Amino acid sequence: MKDSLVLLGRVPAHPDSRxxxxxxxxxxxxxxxxxxxRRVRIWGTExxxxxxxxxxxxxxxxxxxxxxxxxxxxxxxSASFDATxxxxxxxxxxxxxxxxxxxxxxxxKSVAWAPSGNLLATCSRDKSxxxxxxxxxxEYECVSVLNSHTQDVKHVVWHPSQEMLASAxxxxxxxxxxxxxDDWVCCAxxxxxxSTVWSLAFDPSGQRLAxxxxxxxxRIWRQYLPGNEQGVACSGSDPxxxxxxxxxxxxxxxxxxxxxxxxTGALATxxxxxxxxxxxxxPGSDPxxxxxxxxxxxxxxxxxxxxxxxxNPKERGLLAxxxxxGEMAFWKYQRLEGL
Amino acid sequence: MARDxxxxxxxxxxxxxxxTGFLRxxxxxxxxxxxxxxxxxxxxxxxxVIAVPSGRPGSGSAESARPSILxxxxxxxxxxxxxxxxxxxxxxxxxxxxxxxxxQVSQDGGTRxxxxxxxxxxxxxxxxxxVTSAETVLITQQSHEELRKILDANKTAAPxxxxxxxxxxxxxxxxxxxxxxxxxxxxxxKKLTAFFKKLGAHYVxxxxxxRNFSLLESQxxxxxxxxxxxxxxxxxxxxxxxxxxxxxxxxxTHGSAIIPYISTAKSPQQVMxxxxxxxxxxxxxVTPDKIHHVTVMPCYDKxxxxxxxxxxxxxxxxxxxxxxxxxxxxxKLLEExxxxxxxxxxxxxxxxxxxxxxxxxxxxxxxxxxGYLEHVFRHAAQELFGIHVDEVTYKPLxxxxxxxxxxxxxxxxxxxxxxxxxxxxxxxxxxKLKRGRCPYHYVEVMxxxxxxxxxxxxxxxxxxxxxxxxxxxxxxxxxxxxEAPEDxxxxxxxxxxxxxxxxxxxxxCLLHTSYHAVEKASSGLSxxx
Numbered sequence: 001m002k003d004s005l006v007l008l009g010r011v012p013a014h015p016d017s018r019x020x021x022x023x024x025x026x027x028x029x030x031x032x033x034x035x036x037x038r039r040v041r042i043w044g045t046e047x048x049x050x051x052x053x054x055x056x057x058x059x060x061x062x063x064x065x066x067x068x069x070x071x072x073x074x075x076x077x078s079a080s081f082d083a084t085x086x087x088x089x090x091x092x093x094x095x096x097x098x099x100x101x102x103x104x105x106x107x108x109k110s111v112a113w114a115p116s117g118n119l120l121a122t123c124s125r126d127k128s129x130x131x132x133x134x135x136x137x138x139e140y141e142c143v144s145v146l147n148s149h150t151q152d153v154k155h156v157v158w159h160p161s162q163e164m165l166a167s168a169x170x171x172x173x174x175x176x177x178x179x180x181x182d183d184w185v186c187c188a189x190x191x192x193x194x195s196t197v198w199s200l201a202f203d204p205s206g207q208r209l210a211x212x213x214x215x216x217x218x219r220i221w222r223q224y225l226p227g228n229e230q231g232v233a234c235s236g237s238d239p240x241x242x243x244x245x246x247x248x249x250x251x252x253x254x255x256x257x258x259x260x261x262x263x264t265g266a267l268a269t270x271x272x273x274x275x276x277x278x279x280x281x282x283p284g285s286d287p288x289x290x291x292x293x294x295x296x297x298x299x300x301x302x303x304x305x306x307x308x309x310x311x312n313p314k315e316r317g318l319l320a321x322x323x324x325x326g327e328m329a330f331w332k333y334q335r336l337e338g339l
Numbered sequence: 340m341a342r343d344x345x346x347x348x349x350x351x352x353x354x355x356x357x358x359t360g361f362l363r364x365x366x367x368x369x370x371x372x373x374x375x376x377x378x379x380x381x382x383x384x385x386x387x388v389i390a391v392p393s394g395r396p397g398s399g400s401a402e403s404a405r406p407s408i409l410x411x412x413x414x415x416x417x418x419x420x421x422x423x424x425x426x427x428x429x430x431x432x433x434x435x436x437x438x439x440x441x442x443q444v445s446q447d448g449g450t451r452x453x454x455x456x457x458x459x460x461x462x463x464x465x466x467x468x469x470v471t472s473a474e475t476v477l478i479t480q481q482s483h484e485e486l487r488k489i490l491d492a493n494k495t496a497a498p499x500x501x502x503x504x505x506x507x508x509x510x511x512x513x514x515x516x517x518x519x520x521x522x523x524x525x526x527x528x529k530k531l532t533a534f535f536k537k538l539g540a541h542y543v544x545x546x547x548x549x550r551n552f553s554l555l556e557s558q559x560x561x562x563x564x565x566x567x568x569x570x571x572x573x574x575x576x577x578x579x580x581x582x583x584x585x586x587x588x589x590x591x592t593h594g595s596a597i598i599p600y601i602s603t604a605k606s607p608q609q610v611m612x613x614x615x616x617x618x619x620x621x622x623x624x625v626t627p628d629k630i631h632h633v634t635v636m637p638c639y640d641k642x643x644x645x646x647x648x649x650x651x652x653x654x655x656x657x658x659x660x661x662x663x664x665x666x667x668x669x670x671k672l673l674e675e676x677x678x679x680x681x682x683x684x685x686x687x688x689x690x691x692x693x694x695x696x697x698x699x700x701x702x703x704x705x706x707x708x709x710g711y712l713e714h715v716f717r718h719a720a721q722e723l724f725g726i727h728v729d730e731v732t733y734k735p736l737x738x739x740x741x742x743x744x745x746x747x748x749x750x751x752x753x754x755x756x757x758x759x760x761x762x763x764x765x766x767x768x769x770x771k772l773k774r775g776r777c778p779y780h781y782v783e784v785m786x787x788x789x790x791x792x793x794x795x796x797x798x799x800x801x802x803x804x805x806x807x808x809x810x811x812x813x814x815x816x817x818x819x820x821x822e823a824p825e826d827x828x829x830x831x832x833x834x835x836x837x838x839x840x841x842x843x844x845x846x847x848c849l850l851h852t853s854y855h856a857v858e859k860a861s862s863g864l865s866x867x868x
Binding site: 133142144145 | 592
């Protein structure tokens with residue numbers, strides 16, 4: 001199992017602090033990291049080494065919790081505990097903060113760009129999810145404030161191809177949202193986790209959603225459209241979501257992050273037991289009741305909680321991770337043949 | 340929904356409405372108890388550990404369906420408590436009984452039951468740190484109880500001790516009741532009058548009358564501020580002031596950045612408060628504290644507005660509005676009496692200005708939230724540019740709760756007004772304003788999407804979808820004949836005889852108010868975990 005995940009290198013990305021999150025840019029050439037030191041760092045390769053190309057230090061007054069690249073790769077959004085979200089514009093190696101989104105009452109926990117590039121979502125400990133629209137002049141306006149969750153919202157992620165948003169919360173649920181007339185509405189609530197849902201990842205097709213939780217399980221949910229062949233009931237024109245697989249017994253602590261590789265379909269998890277795990281769907285498994293197998297398990301991937309795992313969007317098997325110990329690590333994942 | 344309303348360690352004063360519908364639906368405050376230990380143990384890595392009971396109060400709570408816009412972060416109630424301090428020897432321990440009462444156990448073993456600190460609506464700063472949806476609903480359910488208590492007390496009180504009970508009904512509440520009981524607005528007003536009098540009220544007024552003053556004062560204030568633009572940076576835009584959800588949000592979240600822009604004109608509720616406790620009290624030859632003034636409103640936020648210290652008379656030790664009940668609470672009263680509004684015999688309508696007799700209710704143009712934009716716009720067009728505007732054209736922008744109105748002449752934009760309803764639109768407006776990018780001269784701001792007719796205290800119809808019901812209520816509201824405020828009988832006379840002139844000090848004092856930035860004791864971001 002250890003051989004499936006090979007360490008390529010470690011970088012002290014946010015020394016004396018936590019490294020909270022990593023995000024690859026759409027071309028996979030840059031990696032943004034953010035941390036408790038209130039900074040965002042942009043990393044690129046020079047030969048075999050990862051070097052820090054920029055430090056974005058004047059943006060936030062508290063921990064930066066998440067970063068997200070726009071689909072075009074020219075903008076980076078950073079979500080902070082200081083209740084703001086900064087939008088940075090890339091100008092070669094420089095980043096300039098072009099606007100600050102305010103309005104959340106307290107810590108912003110996550111930010112995500114819609115695939116269209118016109119919409120942005122943020123979520124916060126204030127239990128709300130906000131949808132923002134950006135126009136041609138880089139002006140951001142709040143389009144909707146969604147108050148469906150009853151607790152801290154930890155993560156938001158957009159569907160890869162539809163204009164649909166998913167959020168994960170301390171209230172143990174996952175919620176899905178879509179636009180209806182001139183507002184956004186919650187169109188589904190996924191219940192099943194027994195504790196905080198920390199993160200979400202859609203599969204490359206967008207038909208399935210993976211969620212990871214403090215209850216130490218990963219759940220895979222599948223979307224069923226009205227009139228589906230499997231006879232899953234839907235109300236009205238909204239699709240239904242069913243939990244089709246639960247991965248339990250693999251993680252010994254909270255699972256903080258999950259990433260679904262768009263190239264290989266491999267699922268990576270970041271765990272509070274300091275380990276990184278990779279799962280893959282068993283070939284020939286029933287699409288309505290898939291089975292996943294653990295294909296890599298690296299204990300002590302970091303010396304503390306692993307907060308984030310991120311697959312490179314262009315290079316197969318390249319995985320980045322980061323930890324409370326302030327370090328970033330790069331891994332090569334490959335299936336061992338002949339098993 | 341049996342929940343102890345005393346989750347706030349201070350506990351609400353029984354029978355007193357506590358901060359309510361302002362709030363976004365939210366869970367209980369940080370309460371640590373035995374059952375929550377497991378949850379609390381889920382140490383959330385320097386993220387706040389908020390131990391809360393799982394499960395929420397029933398989704399039937401009115402304001403959870405239509406939340407207002409105040410912030411909802413948790414803080415300890417910062418109101419200082421008055422505690423009688425007795426110098427003692429050594430440290431006392433606190434022991435908590437099973438029923439939640441606190442006992443102080445001193446070193447010699449003696450116990451003393453500790454007094455529960457009580458906060459009333461007046462004490463509360465609406466920091467929104469403490470009140471839960473469940474409490475909110477429970478507490479609001481107490482408000483019509485309070486009215487009953489006063490009415491019951493009146494029945495047994497000695498003549499000199501009796502209160503004069505005045506009930507002022509908002510046209511939005513009336514429209515909601517009309518829809519429910521399938522009556523026209525005139526019959527609703529008359530039957531409601533009959534109902535309240537049957538319960539023991541002495542007079543029943545329509546806040547559409549006091550709204551005349553709110554509209555006229557807003558019009559005049561705008562024209563004055565428009566003319567002052569050159570010399571005063573914060574003269575414009577002028578923002579409407581009738582919505583307490585908006586006012587409290589502005590005071591708490593934006594403070595001095597936004598307050599200067601808000602119109603100082605009182606809301607119809609509070610103008611009625613002044614009318615009833617000043618003018619009407621004199622007419623009736625009673626002191627203001629002998630009047631119990633109740634208003635019927637479409638939302639819960641009006642309860643907080645009534646409790647503002649600015650609307651408390653130190654001289655007479657009385658509030659301008661003693662109690663606010665929502666349309667829903669009126670419905671409860673009807674149910675408790677076993678009365679259907681439609682069955683009642685209509686009673687003649689009362690008028691604040693007694694020499695005027697009112698046969699039917701009247702209203703104002705410009706929508707179900709009072710028509711502020713419409714009135715300020717038409718008056719400004721006439722006063723500032725000599726242009727008479729017949730029909731005001733509203734242009735919806737990004738959503739139906741954000742609309743624009745423009746006055747143009749020879750290709751030039753003379754007036755640019757907007758109506759912004761609902762939190763998301765208020766957000767965008769405030770952000771633009773703070774960055775100096777607000778293109779409007781006046782904005783009618785309302786906290787509730789679709790305005791007051793859709794307030795959190797309005798009646799719901801179990802079988803009818805909300806949208807359809809709202810349209811029905813809107814239709815009924817607009818059935819009422821509208822009248823220009825300056826033409827309404829009694830208004831000019833009151834300006835003359837009660838206020839001693841339109842620009843008088845009395846008019847300024849009785850028809851205007853001020854706002855106060857709420858300083859947070861600690862920044863929400865530095866809450867100790």
